[in-house]
Each structure stands twice: as C-alpha cells, then as structure tokens.
Amino acid sequence: MTDSGRRPDRFGVDRSEGFGERLLGVLLDRAHEMPPDLIAPLVAEEVARVGGREVSILLQDYEQVLLVPLPGRRLKVGGPEPVEDSPAGEAFLSRRTVEVAQDGSVRMYLPLLDGSDQIGAMAVTLDRADDDDRRLLRRLAGLVADMIVTKDAYTDLFFQARRSAPMSVAAEIQWSLLPPLSMTVPQVEVAGILEPAYDVAGDSFDYALNGDILHVAMIDAMGHGLDAATMATVAIGAYRHTRRSHTDLSQVYAFMDRAINEQFGLDHFVTAQMMILDITTGRLQWVNAGHPAPFLIRDRAVVDRLESPTTLPVGFGGEEPVVSERMLQPGDRVLCFTDGLFEEHQTGGEQFGEEQLVEWTNRILLDRTEVRAVVRALSHALKHERGGTTTDDATIFLIEWRGGDADHLAALD
Numbered sequence: 001m002t003d004s005g006r007r008p009d010r011f012g013v014d015r016s017e018g019f020g021e022r023l024l025g026v027l028l029d030r031a032h033e034m035p036p037d038l039i040a041p042l043v044a045e046e047v048a049r050v051g052g053r054e055v056s057i058l059l060q061d062y063e064q065v066l067l068v069p070l071p072g073r074r075l076k077v078g079g080p081e082p083v084e085d086s087p088a089g090e091a092f093l094s095r096r097t098v099e100v101a102q103d104g105s106v107r108m109y110l111p112l113l114d115g116s117d118q119i120g121a122m123a124v125t126l127d128r129a130d131d132d133d134r135r136l137l138r139r140l141a142g143l144v145a146d147m148i149v150t151k152d153a154y155t156d157l158f159f160q161a162r163r164s165a166p167m168s169v170a171a172e173i174q175w176s177l178l179p180p181l182s183m184t185v186p187q188v189e190v191a192g193i194l195e196p197a198y199d200v201a202g203d204s205f206d207y208a209l210n211g212d213i214l215h216v217a218m219i220d221a222m223g224h225g226l227d228a229a230t231m232a233t234v235a236i237g238a239y240r241h242t243r244r245s246h247t248d249l250s251q252v253y254a255f256m257d258r259a260i261n262e263q264f265g266l267d268h269f270v271t272a273q274m275m276i277l278d279i280t281t282g283r284l285q286w287v288n289a290g291h292p293a294p295f296l297i298r299d300r301a302v303v304d305r306l307e308s309p310t311t312l313p314v315g316f317g318g319e320e321p322v323v324s325e326r327m328l329q330p331g332d333r334v335l336c337f338t339d340g341l342f343e344e345h346q347t348g349g350e351q352f353g354e355e356q357l358v359e360w361t362n363r364i365l366l367d368r369t370e371v372r373a374v375v376r377a378l379s380h381a382l383k384h385e386r387g388g389t390t391t392d393d394a395t396i397f398l399i400e401w402r403g404g405d406a407d408h409l410a411a412l413d
Contacts, residue, residue, distance in 0.1 A: 023049060024139055031147050036155040039147055040072025043122075043140070050136060052124040057112070057144065058088050059120040061164045062175070062197040064376050067092060067120055070161045076123075080164070083376070088121040093373050097134060110137055112145035117180035118372060119145045163198075170201035170229035177204055177236050182372045186406045187279040188214055191372040192397040193379045202228030202270075203338050203393035206236050208243060209279075215243050216275040218291065218397050219314075220338040222268060234263055235270045235314060249274050249287045253311065253321050257289075260315035269313040273336060282328035282401050287321045289314050292342075295358070296326075297333035300365040302358045306334065330403040333371075335361065340392035341382060360385065371400050
C-alpha cells in the first residue's frame with residue numbers, strides 16, 4: 001500500500017477507487033464549460049491516465065440499425081458497427097460491458113447510458129483489465145453519456161454523427177418532440193421506435209413518470225409532411241399541458257380535441273391513445289380516440305387486445321370518452337402501435353393485417369427479452385416483411401410493468 005492508502009497495480013498505474021473518483025471529478029469540473037467538440041479529446045486524455053488507448057465513441061443512428069463513430073481529435077474513428085452481431089452492439093443492447101481479447105490486450109465496450117436511455121457505446125483498449133478498471137471505465141462511460149446528452153441541447157455535432165441519411169423537415173420536427181426512446185426504473189420499463197426514421201411526419205409518442213404514475217400518449221396525425229408534423233406538435237403540446245396540470249384522462253382528451261379543432265378545423269384530426277399506469281399496483285387506465293387497440297403480452301406471447309369503447313379522433317368534437325381500466329400482473333407488457341404497422345400493402349399483395357402483426361410479435365418475443373431489443377427487432381422485422389419500405393408512419397411503444405418499489409436506490413450502502 002502507498003502512504004495515501006492507494007494500491008498501484010504492478011505496472012505503476014493507480015486504478016484504485018480513490019484515484020478513479022478524483023479522475024472523474026476532474027472530468028466533471030472541466031465538463032461544465034467544455035465546448036462540445038472538446039469532449040472527445042478530454043475523454044481520450046482521461047482514459048490515457050489509466051493506460052487506455054484507441055478510444056471510440058459510438059452513437060446509435062436514428063434507424064436504430066448502426067452504431068456510428070463520433071469524429072473528434074484523439075478518437076479512433078472507424079466505420080459504423082451494426083447494432084446486431086457486434087461487440088459494441090451487444091454492450092449497447094445488454095447495457096453491460098463486453099470484453100474482447102486481442103493480441104496481448106483487451107478491447108472493452110461499455111454502454112453509454114444517460115439514466116436508462118441508451119445513447120451508444122464507448123470502446124477502449126487496455127493491456128489488461130481488472131475490477132478497478134471495469135468500475136472506473138463504467139462510471140466514466142456514464143459521465144460521457146451525460147455530457148453528450150447535456151451538450152446535445154446546443155450543438156448539431158451529435159445529431160450529424162447519428163444521421164446516416166437525409167432527413168425531411170417534418171422528421172426534424174418530430175424528433176425534436178420526442179422524449180428519450182427508452183426509460184427504465186425498477187417498477188417499469190418503456191421503449192419506442194419510429195419509422196421511417198428520416199421521413200416520419202404524423203406519428204409521435206410521449207411519456208412522463210410523475211411519482212408513482214406513468215403517463216403515456218401515442219398519436220397519429222392525419223396526412224403526411226409538414227401538415228401532419230404541425231398537427232402532431234400541437235397535439236403533443238396540448239397533451240403535455242393538461243398532463244402537467246393534473247387533469248384526468250377525459251379532460252386530457254377534451255383539451256387536445258379543442259386545440260386541434262381550433263387550430264385546424266373539423267376536416268383535420270389526430271387519432272390518439274392516452275394511458276396512465278400506477279407503477280405500484282399495476283392499475284392501467286386508458287382512453288382510445290380512434291386508435292388501434294394495444295396488445296396485452298403475458299408470458300412472452302400476445303394474450304389479449306385491450307379493447308375499449310372508442311371516442312372520435314381528436315379534433316372531431318367527440319363526447320366525453322369512457323375511461324377503460326385493467327389490472328396488470330407483474331411482468332405484463334402492453335404493446336401500443338399506429339395503424340401504419342399493419343395497414344401497409346406489399347406490391348400486388350394484400351394488407352399486412354393484425355394477424356400477421358400478432359404472429360410476428362410472438363415470434364420476436366421467443367428470441368428477445370429486453371424491452372428495447374424487442375421493440376427494435378419487431379419494427380425492423382415488420383418493415384422487412386412489408387417489403388422494406390412503408391408508405392405511412394409506423395410507430396411502436398412497449399411498456400413492461402414489474403411492480404415492487406425503488407426505495408433501495410435511495411439508501412446508501
């Protein structure tokens with residue numbers, strides 16, 4: 001042991017927890033005023049202090065197919081890596097560190113998690129890795145993810161890195177509306193995906209976890225292009241306004257309906273589904289405004305549709321809606337989707353249909369367990385099955401309720 005109580009490793013690099021905490025503290029202190037383009041060289045410098053090299057920061061592209069390298073000084077910038085069937089993709093999907101032995105060294109892939117939202121992966125090469133290295137690099141990757149998300153609010157660097165195709169103006173608007181694509185707490189997990197990622201217009205979703213209540217909305221504005229994106233913006237804005245005012249679901253519908261009607265007139269509408277889930281009890285309530293009924297998934301299979309009385313789509317002035325209710329069991333999943341997922345026609349063929357949607361959902365559930373991975377795999381498989389393209393927006397949002405509580409996270413060990 002050294003005089004300060006730290007244990008240098010046999011190569012003379014101190015990787016103890018005390019050293020690591022100071023290293024992360026230096027990074028955090030510098031990060032407050034750090035321009036976005038200097039994050040990469042700063043991270044590379046900090047990694048070098050623990051004997052690391054060849055640092056790569058890989059960000060998820062908007063189609064959720066590739067992990068694309070962030071360019072920057074002192075970073076190793078190679079080609080994109082697939083989310084499926086690559087070490088970086090495995091770390092990204094599983095939210096755990098993946099180690100690949102190389103000639104006399106080890107390449108470590110660490111998930112970049114902002115809270116529970118998956119940003120991408122960070123890769124670094126070490127001569128060898130022990131538990132001190134793993135702990136320090138895991139924490140460093142978490143700090144890097146937080147920095148990327150924070151700086152992303154006032155730079156285009158990360159957006160440009162993630163974009164692998166031209167994006168329409170409508171899609172730009174829709175992506176700016178979205179919350180994080182995934183969220184995980186001990187009691188509940190959610191994940192969503194939009195397609196076509198670079199040309200989506202009328203589909204959107206929103207959610208918020210306020211105390212023990214998870215609020216969820218999925219919408220589909222009529223039409224395409226900027227008109228649909230504009231309606232979706234108003235609908236989501238009205239939803240958030242009423243949700244934050246602690247109104248019940250029937251009032252949420254009425255306010256959204258009035259906002260769309262006053263802004264666009266009776267010839268425009270938005271189908272919508274609004275839900276609240278008590279994450280302590282599993283009590284699910286929802287209002288359906290002309291939207292497809294969600295699927296209830298239990299024991300890795302679709303077991304029911306959450307049928308309910310429907311009111312008119314938002315904007316048509318429907319009557320006060322009926323609020324439906326269902327008690328979930330721990331482990332139950334609720335799959336919400338827009339009609340573009342099953343109304344697509346293959347060239348010269350029949351409509352894709354809900355029966356095929358159920359069949360493919362069950363097939364994916366046999367091979368996938370993680371909520372985010374299920375959403376990705378299902379969306380990509382369905383798009384392939386529909387001929388690789390879609391003429392309408394197609395959106396998926398998946399909720400898994402687990403129950404229990406998170407009190408242990410607030411207790412210091």
